[in-house]
Amino acid sequence: MxxxxxxxxxxxxxxxxxxxxxxxxxxxxxxWLGPKPMVGELWGRYQLRWSMYSLGWLLQFALAFSVLLFVVGKWKLVELDGFAGVVLFTLPFGIAMAAIAALGFAVKSAKAHWLGPNPIYAGDGEGSAV
The missing domain is CATH 4.10.910 (30s ribosomal protein s13; domain 2)
Incomplete structure (x- = not known):
């Protein structure tokens, strides 16, 4: 229930x-929904925006991890071991996932820009290139 x-x-x-x-x-x-393609935008540019979005998440995770490490170290908060341990265990996974996503989107953007195809987004209707 x-x-x-x-x-x-x-x-x-x-x-x-x-x-x-x-x-x-x-x-x-x-x-967390991320950027949406804009009409007339190239596929490589859209993937680059996703890469920047992922880098933003990477910086947020890294900042949260650093602040938590500082607080735990500065005030010797060992009594928060359970909660801090879980957070200190999971934040590096978020950092790694954001870094892999940023790198993957950057590679997709570079591939589209230099090797193609790099279609233009025409909207949600029929004939949409992306």
């Missing part, structure tokens, strides 16, 4: 966030 309540609350929360898509809370909640 608890899982049903959880999903109902989560669904209601997403519904509320969709009502005001430009609010700070909504933009923060849905920031």
């Amino acid at each position: 608890e899982i049903v309540i959880f999903w109902l609350v989560l669904d209601a929360l997403f519904w509320l966030l969709r009502l005001r898509p430009n609010s700070l809370v909504s933009r923060t909640a849905f920031t």
Whole structure:
């Protein structure tokens, strides 16, 4: 029964966030969606924007990891060992995933730019190149 309540609350929360898509809370909640292609944009440029987006996540993970290490080291917070241990264990995975994504999108962008094909995005309708 608890899982049903959880999903109902989560669904209601997403519904509320969709009502005001430009609010700070909504933009923060849905920031993981990433960039969308713009009409007239080259595929290589779009992949480069994804690479920059992934680098932004890499920097956020690295900053969170560094701040947590500083706080734990500065105040000798060994009593937070459980929580800090989980966070210190998982943040490097986020850093690695963001780094791999940034590198992968950069390689895809370079490949499209220099070797092709590098189609132009024509929109969501028919005849869309990307």
